[in-house]
Amino acid sequence: MAFKVLLIDDEPGALEGMEMWVPWEEIGFEICGTCDNGMKGLEKIRELKPDLVITDVNMPIMSGLEMIRAWREQGKSEVSFVVVSGYSEFEYAQKAMQYGVHHYFLKPLIAEEAEKELYDIRAELMRRSKRQHLERLADYEETITMLKKLMMVQPLEEGEQVMIRGISALQEHWNICLLQVDAPLLTELREKVLSVISATSSMFLIEADQGYLAIIYGFTGDEFESNSWCKIKEIAETYKGQRIFIGAGLSQSSLLEIGRSYCTAKSAVKYKFYDLNYDSLALYRDNEGKQFSHPYDQLQLMDTILRAVEIMDQDEFIGAVNRSQEAFLSSSTEPDIVKKIVVHTMYRIAELTSIVKDTSEEAILEKYGVYEIAGSVLNLDQLIGRLRASGMEVIDLLLKEQSQRAQGVIFEINQYIQEHYREGLTIKKLAEVFFFIRSI
Numbered sequence: 001m002a003f004k005v006l007l008i009d010d011e012p013g014a015l016e017g018m019e020m021w022v023p024w025e026e027i028g029f030e031i032c033g034t035c036d037n038g039m040k041g042l043e044k045i046r047e048l049k050p051d052l053v054i055t056d057v058n059m060p061i062m063s064g065l066e067m068i069r070a071w072r073e074q075g076k077s078e079v080s081f082v083v084v085s086g087y088s089e090f091e092y093a094q095k096a097m098q099y100g101v102h103h104y105f106l107k108p109l110i111a112e113e114a115e116k117e118l119y120d121i122r123a124e125l126m127r128r129s130k131r132q133h134l135e136r137l138a139d140y141e142e143t144i145t146m147l148k149k150l151m152m153v154q155p156l157e158e159g160e161q162v163m164i165r166g167i168s169a170l171q172e173h174w175n176i177c178l179l180q181v182d183a184p185l186l187t188e189l190r191e192k193v194l195s196v197i198s199a200t201s202s203m204f205l206i207e208a209d210q211g212y213l214a215i216i217y218g219f220t221g222d223e224f225e226s227n228s229w230c231k232i233k234e235i236a237e238t239y240k241g242q243r244i245f246i247g248a249g250l251s252q253s254s255l256l257e258i259g260r261s262y263c264t265a266k267s268a269v270k271y272k273f274y275d276l277n278y279d280s281l282a283l284y285r286d287n288e289g290k291q292f293s294h295p296y297d298q299l300q301l302m303d304t305i306l307r308a309v310e311i312m313d314q315d316e317f318i319g320a321v322n323r324s325q326e327a328f329l330s331s332s333t334e335p336d337i338v339k340k341i342v343v344h345t346m347y348r349i350a351e352l353t354s355i356v357k358d359t360s361e362e363a364i365l366e367k368y369g370v371y372e373i374a375g376s377v378l379n380l381d382q383l384i385g386r387l388r389a390s391g392m393e394v395i396d397l398l399l400k401e402q403s404q405r406a407q408g409v410i411f412e413i414n415q416y417i418q419e420h421y422r423e424g425l426t427i428k429k430l431a432e433v434f435f436f437i438r439s440i
Helices: 011-021 038-048 064-076 087-099 112-152 159-169 181-195 227-240 255-274 300-308 314-331 337-356 361-367 370-375 380-422 427-439
Strands: 003-008 029-035 052-056 079-085 102-107 173-181 205-208 211-220 244-248
Touching: 003 011, 003 038, 003 079, 011 029, 011 112, 029 038, 029 087, 038 052, 038 064, 038 300, 052 064, 052 427, 064 079, 079 112, 102 112, 102 205, 112 205, 112 211, 112 370, 159 255, 173 255, 173 361, 181 205, 181 211, 181 227, 211 255, 227 244, 244 255, 300 314, 300 337, 300 380, 314 380, 337 370, 361 370, 361 380, 370 427
Parallel strands: 003 029, 003 052, 052 079, 079 102
Antiparallel strands: 173 211, 173 244, 205 211
8 A cells, every 4th residue: 555645845956855765665655746835735735635745844935834734724634744854943843743743854864764764654654544444434334324224214313313414415315226136146246336336425335125235325416427326337237137136216305315215216126027137227217106916816827827737738838827927917916926926836836746756846846946036036037937947847747757657557467468368358357457456
């Protein structure tokens, strides 16, 4: 980690000497700028935000001490200062101590001595950087806790409300982008989102309900032209085509109302169930006013599917599955209801394998991920695809079992004929014998 250093001296030779004689990069610094008086120094500090300023004491227009005092009085961000003075100006260096300056260099600058002092200064800057990081982390975690309360419509204490209002005032509007993903991808997605939004002050990542990540983001002006929205599009593009649902709610003018954005974002994500792919972002505003239906008469269609499997009619089975999919789609059945109906049907289909040797109901359920369907990120096409595949496999298993049993009966009849052919066998006799054989 390299710290930025600003050099200030009204003597060009002194500036050049500091730049050339000190191995800045080796010590862990990079020179971000230079100037020749305190007035310009204040401007450079505001502009370049250096970690360390090394300044001559006695300069025209504004001295180094006046500049340090002015910066301290403004209460700006933390900057470390080092003053440079000659022996005759040593009292200035002592006065600088009043402004929190703990290091000074004597002119003429001796590179070895300066280098040793700069290593100590860098160690101090490292400690300060670590402290600031921990403070920011603590502040961030506190903010996340408060935002999660608001998202879940839980009350805040008075002090927390004051803090949220302060954050809210930074942007005109706030909204939530909700991401739903299956468990195996959750950790990767969380890390990716954090890497994209970490440098953006008005974006926060919150763990929402199981399988959901919520990005709270602020913006001023057009939402879809904002930097925050560009970050969200970057995340969506990264996971294009993968099983992830992304939806944005309705924006609010205050973070205190972000719970409304969360509710609408959850609705937006649900609409992804009826999308053919996973590429687009669902916006609540595009689906506002639409409602999912809650019919249960589709259970009759499921019975038709089950009967087709029982009689091992593949064509009838495919037709019944397709009709069910069309019914769900045309009525916009609530996705959770669709999942429950399909899961129930797949359980019933798997039960039919009880008569098949070397095959278990459990094996079918695990193979098609029936246990995970309820909380999974599946659109309608993929859900019905699992139903179709499991049913076709079970029909195939039942047909093979039927064929093997039929071959077994034929073998037994042939064996009986070979053993009793001298007895004047008739069809009636064979029927009587094998009805008895199959009954015991």
